[in-house]
Amino acid sequence: MKCKVIYFGLIAEKLAFDSEEIVIETDIFDKSNLELSFKKRHIQLTEMTFKTAVDGVLTNKIDTENQSQIKEIAILPPFAGG
Amino acid sequence: MERKEIKNCFKIGAISSVFIGESIAKHQHKKNIGAHQIFLGQVRADILGEKEVQAIEYSSYEEMANSEFDKIREEAFSKFDLICMHIYHSIGVVKAGEICLFVFVSSKHRKTAQQAIEFLVEEIKLKVPIFGKEIFADNSHTWKVNN
Numbered sequence: 001m002k003c004k005v006i007y008f009g010l011i012a013e014k015l016a017f018d019s020e021e022i023v024i025e026t027d028i029f030d031k032s033n034l035e036l037s038f039k040k041r042h043i044q045l046t047e048m049t050f051k052t053a054v055d056g057v058l059t060n061k062i063d064t065e066n067q068s069q070i071k072e073i074a075i076l077p078p079f080a081g082g
Numbered sequence: 083m084e085r086k087e088i089k090n091c092f093k094i095g096a097i098s099s100v101f102i103g104e105s106i107a108k109h110q111h112k113k114n115i116g117a118h119q120i121f122l123g124q125v126r127a128d129i130l131g132e133k134e135v136q137a138i139e140y141s142s143y144e145e146m147a148n149s150e151f152d153k154i155r156e157e158a159f160s161k162f163d164l165i166c167m168h169i170y171h172s173i174g175v176v177k178a179g180e181i182c183l184f185v186f187v188s189s190k191h192r193k194t195a196q197q198a199i200e201f202l203v204e205e206i207k208l209k210v211p212i213f214g215k216e217i218f219a220d221n222s223h224t225w226k227v228n229n
Contacts, residue, residue, distance in 0.1 A: 008143055009213030010225040053211070056146035074143050074211075080226035081140075081147075081171055081212030082123040082183045082203065 001025055003070055005038075009077040014044045024062065031062040038075055051076045091151040092144060092173040096180035097122075105168060105186055115165050115188045119195035121203050123183030125176050133218040137177045138226060143211040144173070154205045162198040164189050169202065171212060 002021045012018040022029070022041070030037045034052040039045045052060055053074040062070065093101075102122070109115060128135045151169055158167060166188040176182045185202050189195040207228045214226035 006143070008211070009141060009215070013225075053143070053146060056143075056149055074146065076143060076211050077213060077225065078227040079207065079209075079211055080138075080214035080228050081142075081210045082207045082228065 001068060001070075004072040005075065006072055007075045011045065011048065011050055011075050011077050014048070015042060024067065031064055031067070034060050034062065034073065045075075049078055088148045088152050090144075090148055091169050091171055092142065092147070093170050094174050095172060096176045097170055097172060097182065097184045099181075101170075102181070102184055102186075105184075109166060109188055112165065112188070114190065116190045117192040117195045118186065118188045119192070119199040120187075121183065121185040121199050122181050123203075125178045125180055125182050127178035128216070130216070130218075130224060133220070133222070135178055135216045136219050137175050137217045138182065139175045139215040139217060139223075140171070140173050140182065141213050141215070142171075142173060147171075147210045147212060150210045151206070154202060154209065157205070158187075158198050158202055161201065162187075162189065162194050164194065164198055167198070167202075169206070171206070171210070175217075 001024055003024050004019060005022055006019045007015055024031060028040055051058055053076060054062060055071050125138050155167055164187055168186040170184040172182040185199060187195050187198045215223050216226050217223045
């Protein structure tokens with residue numbers, strides 16, 4: 001299953017792109033630990049702090065029962081509002 | 083069932099003093115209000131190394147941010163006896179000295195409004211996915227992180 005991933009702020013800058021499509025059914029993608037999966041996917045993220053959100057809700061994992069309905073995963077660097 | 087419309091809390095650029103003043107004036111006809119409390123976040127000209135911040139360029143995961151603003155609003159209304167609540171955050175470039183966050187609550191009594199504003203500002207800083215690029219005079223930049 002392909003899934004859109006969107007990157008923000010410092011992370012998009014480090015990667016030099018702000019979105020991509022990924023396949024989440026692979027051996028290297030751990031659906032129970034999104035942070036670790038993306039750190040493995042992109043070496044630039046290894047030392048970075050970020051949160052992950054699935055369809056706009058903060059979470060570090062994918063609910064495998066509903067994974068076919070996922071629209072996007074967001075990779076969010078530290079917040080700086082206010 | 084009717085789907086609830088999520089309000090857009092973002093304003094492009096700085097939040098003007100005129101907008102803030104007009105927001106206050108609009109509440110004069112609500113005569114059950116006894117206290118307004120306002121928080122204004124202002125872009126600070128921090129010195130980082132030897133460089134001074136000239137502006138912050140705000141970006142956001144806007145769909146999630148507006149949803150988070152909505153949840154925070156709902157929680158504040160459930161926790162505090164408020165009559166009105168308004169939240170606006172800038173998106174795009176805001177120069178040092180300009181306003182980037184405007185939180186405005188109204189209640190019958192001052193303590194309620196004071197407690198609500200403290201809650202709202204802390205929740206916004208913690209939960210809303212907004213990112214800030216601090217821009218220096220030489221056009222270099224760094225990324226702001228909330229403490």
